[in-house]
Amino acid sequence: MRLQKQIVSLIFSFFLITQAQAQAQETGDTTGIFSQVDSTIIENQEIGTNQAIDTLFVRKQDTRQNIPKIGLLLNQIVTKSKKYAIELGNVNLLLKAKPDFSEMDDRIPVLKNTMTELAEVVIEYEEKGNNRFINGIENFLNLIEEEQQNFEDRISKRVDDLVEAGDKLDKIRQDTIISLTLKNSETLPEIDRELRSIQNKLRSLDSLLITQELEIASYQSRVSDLSIQLLGLRESVNQSERNIQRRSWKKEINYIWEAPSYEIEDSFLTNFIKSVPINGSVLIRFVEKKSLFLTSSLLVVCLIYFFSKRAIKNVIARKEFAEQILERIKLIQNQLFISCIIITIPFIFTFIENPTIVFSSLLSLVFVTLSGWIAYQRFPKKVFWLLAIFYPVYLVAPTFGLAWGMNFDERYFDLFVSASGITLAILMYKETDRHLFVGSRVLKALSVFLLTFALFSFGVNIFGRPTLAKTFSILGVSNFYRGIGLYLFVQVFLKFVYIWLESSKKEDDVLTSYFDFQEIQNRVEKVISIFAIVLWFYALTVYLGWFSTIGNSLVSFLTQPRTLGNLEYEFSTILLFIIILMVSFFLANNIAYFASVFDQKTGSSRNKRLGSSILLIRLAIITIGFFIAMAVAKIPLDKITIVLGALSVGIGFGLQTIINNLVSGIILAFERPVQIGDNIQVGQLVGIVQEVGIRASKIRAYDGSEIILPNGDLLSQSLINWTLSDKRRRIELIIGVAYGSDMPTVQKVLEEVLKRDLILKDPPAKVFMQEFGDNSVNFRLLFWVGNMDIWLDLRSEVMNDIFKAFKENNIEIPFPQRDLYLKSVPGNLDNVIQALEVKEAILAPKDIKDSSTEESTSEDEKDQKDNKKSSEE
Incomplete structure (x- = not known):
């Protein structure tokens, strides 16, 4: 056929x-x-x-034009069947890897019921709620929204997986080869088996995919209902917040001297007790959600304690100056674990997301209470006892502030809190103004803040605004103590930095100098102080309920499009550009400084140190910061050519010196003729290089002064580097002896004095007879020391030993002598003689008996006659 x-x-x-x-x-x-x-x-x-x-084969009508030759067809069926079998296996695994939505099944009804109860609470406290109530509700909603967002993310990820699986199945299904079916399975049984297996898997996976798509659609619907309910509740809370803000500035009740214009439904204590279960459930739920973060924070505290304890032990065991070092960290040594907690809590406030008001209040209470142990050592005793006496006010006021409802009878308690705040502020201000001590300026500023808030709270309370009075009275007291705690946090943090730096030094006999200690403290203190101030203001605005308002207004102002000619811009881009540049300069300076400090303390030799190459690190950070600022601010990089053109014009008119110093600094960084820590001499300037800057270098003279020397002068002038290749130095002494001395003995004595450990044997010490001077025979001593840091001490020590050795060997060190020849005697010589006699009489011992008056008188007259006669001659 x-x-x-x-x-x-x-x-x-x-x-x-x-x-x-x-x-x-x-x-x-x-x-x-x-x-x-x-x-x-x-x-x-x-x-x-x-x-x-x-x-x-049996095939569909639309597949005829796509079928290849019979040989190729059979080969493709075998090849693709294996490929599709693997892909279908992956799809099967993807579909079977179904997430566990059982938690979602349990939590969605609970969250819906919770939001229903919260909606009822919002309605109930709409007319008597306060800022704490709003903050508590918002924190609760944040927890729910976080959970709802987690559900949406999990659903979205599963939808993406199902879409991916469906795309793979469609791709396999569209292949015309898969649609073929053998008329007689016995002709090609293997191919028939492969085709039927793939087709059966396709049908099975299609059915499984449809089932899971229907299931995920059900979860999407339920989470969507939850989201809609959450949005409605948040809108109700926002409306209540606006009502509270508007109502709190208006007169709510009678003036203090009038009859009460309100009815008390629940007592002050009853209202607080009602809020306890809600606050407790919020706290428990938040701790459960953040259990991993809180556990990690506790682990960080333990690690800080362990490393700090080991650092202190290393200092005690290795350092010669352990007593001085421990004296500087006395603030934390006695309360080390408490200090570790204190430096950790502010960072917990920073990195934890959406903390509830209850958790924040509890953590703030722990922070302030533990800071009291540090305040006892840091502040004068009278200041500490003032803080301790008024501490119960801080303890009670924020606690009762956790009550969500407002009982107008609380106005009397708020009056007591405000009066206590006024008293504390006045007493603290007087004490800090009378006595200056470390931290007095901070306490004075906090006293002014407390006095302002307490007076305002007292005034608005009298004039019938108890909601506003409660907010400001609680914030005044709590932020006063919180500010003191943050100040002590900065001081404790500095002590930890210092002990870690001292422990990391390789030199056991080196103590950080006072200047280095002050410089490190100042640099670290600026950063930590800014962090503490921002955290303090953040807490203040959040508790006042102003953070969202201020933030939204600021964002609206910064992001509003503006035009300048043909240029469109936003203040946000300009601000962001400036901030990134400032941060890059700040990082460049501080990283360069601490790198130089670490380099000096750990570098074993000059060649292994970074030295002046730190300038390149600084320039690299600034350059990267500039380009990041350009990219973030969406400034086209081609505009840099305009800046460079303007800069070239500026260089031509008057920036030659600045550019010269900049280029000179880069040359110094690459050639490294000068390193940080080198002892150099440029002209008449002598000192130690402290910093090689972008424009100028800083040299510390031996008298403590700091010399700012342009980088161009370091290259243009003659530079003497005493420590370029090593730190050895030759010492030269000129010693004179009398002409009558035994010169071999002098030579031998001087050579014996130079035989000591600190004087190098190679090159050997030399003693030369230098010259015959006017009054002495001068010997020249030449010897070397291994480290020029000790050359002055060794020079003094050698000279002292030479003086002692000369005295023991009766070798005279002469002094200048002159022979005077008098050709004539002055006429007033008798007056000179009388003056000498009077001086001798005054200096004569008191136990010598005076002669009789008559004898002394006759002798004086006789001497005067003789002197007169001799003068006439």
Whole structure:
């Protein structure tokens, strides 16, 4: 049968060729003969192939044009069946890896019921709520929203997985080969088995995919209902917040001297007790959600305590100056674990997300209470006892402030809190103004803050605004103590930094100098102080309920589009550009400084230190910061060419010196003729290099002064570097002895004195007879020390030993002498003689008896006559 089909095909092809030749002879065109014949042959071959495929497979109508030749078809079926089997296996794993939505099943009804109860609470406290009530509700809603967002993320991720699985199944299903089915499975049993397996898996996975899509759609609907309910409740809370803000500034009740204009439904204590279960549930739920973070924070406290304890032990065991170091950290040494907690709590406030008002109040209470142990050591005793006496006011006022409802009878308690705040502020201000001590300025500023808030609270309370009075009275007292705690946090943090730096030093006999200690303290204190101040203001604005208002207003002002000519801009981009540049400069300066400090303390040799290369680190940070600022502010980089053009004009007019110093600094960083810590001399300037800056370098002279030297002068002037290759230094002494001394003995004595450990043996010490001076024979001593830091001490020590050795060997150190020859005697010599006699009489011992008056008088007259006679001669 196959042979017959081939013969028919050949006859038909020959007929076509003959017909094509005849047609070409008539038209004269023979170029298309063979192409026409070839296409016809190919069509006949495909017809034969399709007929062969039709005898084996059953296929759909639309697959005929896409089916390849029978040999290729069988090969593709085998290859693709293996590929699709693997892909279907992956899809099967993806569909079976179904997330556990059981928690969602349990939590969604609970969250809905919770929001229903919160909606009822909002309605109940709409007329008597306060800022604490609003903050508590918002924190609760934040927890719910966080949980709802987590549900949406999990659902969204599962939807993406199902979409991916569906795309893979559609891609496999669209392949025409998969749609083929063998008419007789016994002809090609392996291929039939592969095709049927793939088709069965497709049907099974399709069914599983549809089931999971329906299930995930159900969860999407439930979470969407939860989200809608949450949005409605948040809108109600926002409306209540606006009502409270508007009502609190208006008169709510009677003036203090009038009869009460309100009715008390629940007592002050009853109202507080009602809020306890809600606050407790909020706290428990928040702790459960943040259990991992809180556990990690506790672990951080333990690690800080462990490393600090080991650092203190290392200092005690290794350092010669352990007593001085421990004296500087006395503030934390006695209460080390408490100090570790104190430096951790502010960072917990910073990094924890959406803390509830109850948790924040509790953590603030722990922070202030533990800070009291540090305040006892840091502040004068009278200041500490003032803080301790009024501490119960801080303890009680914020606690009762956790009550969500407002009982107008609380105004009398708020009056007591405000009066206590006024008293504390006045007493503290007088004490800090009378006595200056470390931290007195901070306490004075906090006293002014407390006095302002307490007076305002007292005034508005009298004039019938108890809600506003309660907010300001609680905030005044709580932020006063919280501010003191943050100040002590800064001081404790500095002590930890210092002990860690001292422990990390490799030199056991080196103590950080006072200047280095002050510089490190100042740099770290600036950063930590800014952090503490921002945290303090953040807490103040949040508790006042102003944070969202201020934030929204500021964002609206900064993001409003503005135009300047053809240029469109926003203040936010300009502000962001400036902030990033400031941060880059700040980081560059501080990283460079601490890198230089660490480099000096840990570098074993000059060649292994970074030294002046720290300038390159600074320039790199500033450059990266500049480009990041340009990118974040969306400033086109092609605008830099304009800046560079303007800069080139500026260089031409008057910036040559600045650019020269900048380039000189870069050259110094690469060539490294000067390193930080080198002892150099430039002209008459001598000192130690402290910093190689962008424009100028800082040199500390030996008298303590700091010299700012432009970098260009370091390259243009003659530079003497005493420590370029090593720190050895030669010491030269000129010692003079009397001419009558035994010179070999002098030589021997001097050589013996120079035999000591601190004087290098290579090169050896030398003693030379230098010259014959006017009054002495001068010897020249030359010897070397390994470290020039000790050359002055060693020079003094050698000179002292030489003096002692000369005295023991009766070697005289002469002094200048002159011989005077008098050619004539002055006429008033008698007056000189009398003056000398009077001086001798005054200096004479008291136990010598005076002569009689008559004898002394006669002798004086006789001497005067002799002197007069001699003067006349």
